[in-house]
Amino acid sequence: MSVEVNALLRTVPGAQAPLLDNVSLHVPDGMFVALVGPSGAGKTTLLRAIAGLDPYRAGTVSLDGHVMTGVQARAGKIGFVFQNYALFPHMSVARNIAFGLDVLPAATRPPRAQVAARVAELLDLMQIPTLGQAYPSRLSGGQRQRVALARALATGPGVLLLDEPFGALDPIVRRSIRTWLRDLHDRLGLTTILVTHDQEEALEVADRIVVMQNGRIVQDASPQELDCNPATDFVMEFLGEAVSFPGHVQGGMMYAQDEAIQPFSVPAHLADGPATAMIRPYEIGLVPQATDSGPAPVRAVPRGVRGGYRHYAVQVGARSVPFFVAQERDGLALEGRALDISRARLFRDGRACL
């Protein structure tokens, strides 16, 4: 089931900036999309607007081309997993899962045995086959998460909306449950929209990542595209550790303000003027020093090993710049004449210009 969000506007009285500022988004059938951004960016607001839980002032939300009016129109078509799961505390796990079927009008409600079979099937799918009679207060976070998911899927919705579903889980459970979730999405042929503030999580599970900031979509692209061509300095910063070097472009060369940065050439079409170079720590290099020119102005100090990279810190002017080298690159010189940041992206007034 495809989801089409068209020029959605949501304002709150008293607040200057709208919560959602003309947000448009198209999610084709079967895609897994992650909404990422800092707190207050409007991710959850957008998700709730898609589900019809909050009113919006203008714009439309369509499922498979049909414009949805109220939350009732979406019932059964959209499965929603709340951040704190919102399980009904007084119902057993099985009753929770069956809720969406139990509330159907008598004419369309499947017979008891069929509901029970569906519950058993979902419990199996969630890998919690023995928990049917337990009450939510006795479950662990990961189990509650699965029950919430099973409840959302019971009516066979085409769209699954997840609001920070991994927030309350410990790191190991988090990792296993997100690969499992991606697998579930593929098996059931769902269209999934996931809200998360963890960019790594988004990069791992999603086909497409939508970065939001201040109620707007800043960039909507594949993880690959996002990593290579971030649209703004914010996206670059948000997707992972980045170091920025302010400076200016002149005659096809970028000159950073810091002395210890080697100027590098940029495409000739780039107009002269101020610009900021941003680079990931693992893309930084050292320019080797000529053997006879005295002590090196730039030297890297070891800062431990993480995730296959040796971490170093390089003193550049008054600040310390992180600098990562892949483990397998042995025998690399740790001193040099200058830092090589020629793999940096250039931004002017916050927007990519390279």
Added chain:
Amino acid sequence: MKHSFFAFMRKTGTSLPGFRLTLGATLVWAGFLVAFPLCALLARPWQDGVGAMVAALHDSRMFAALWTSFSSAAIAAACNVPFGLMLAWALARGQLPGRWLADALIDLPLALPTAVSGITLATLYGPNGWLGAPLSRLGITVSYTRAGIVVALMFVGLPFVVRAVEPVLRNLPHDLEEAAVLLGARPWQVVTRVLVPPLLPAVVTGFGLAFARGVGEYGSVIFIAGNQPFRSEIAPLLIVVRLQEFDYAGATAVALILLVISLLVLLLVGSMRRKLALWSEPA
């Protein structure tokens, strides 16, 4: 049972600091304030001999008064449940202007001297009162009947239901309703299947408190009840009447039965509440 009690006592000094001291203080305190007077009440009726007690129990006026008290208290508490639920709902969820004032007003019946509320209600519902006159034209008499007793008990019992339900309702996450609606529940299904069941233990507690207060209520009832023996005389009033007649055996007999039945009802309410709240017990 016995074993677990001793196990509980032996735990002293293991995990909780000052456990022995606090337990001792609690037992002494509760003993002097609650258990001691109740024991005295249990012992007193038999002081004039078993024969006097048995004679005092052969009193149909007393049983009529007890029946009036218990049935009126139960009806009033039951009527307070829906009103209390709605009030608690409005307080916890509504964004009404002046909510703080309504909040304070609800507790006012607890602070008001009961005689004041009794006289006020009697005046309002009297044959010429603001509410009594229009009601009597409709053929409904409230004052000096059992209906008057129920009205007075509803007045004093309402805060108990509201205050028992409100905090639970406030803690009920709003997304339960949203989840139910998204799963296709219609509004009445959201109320009956998602909102009311988690509130039931609190509702039963509120009912029990309002009922207990209603059974013991004296001041606000006697002005509106008319106090006719066998018809609208409540048990607490009968105790006072017996005392004025220097019939101490009769007075304590009423008190004893009042006490025993109230205890039984409260035990029943407690077990019902536990049964309804089974789901909330952690593993």
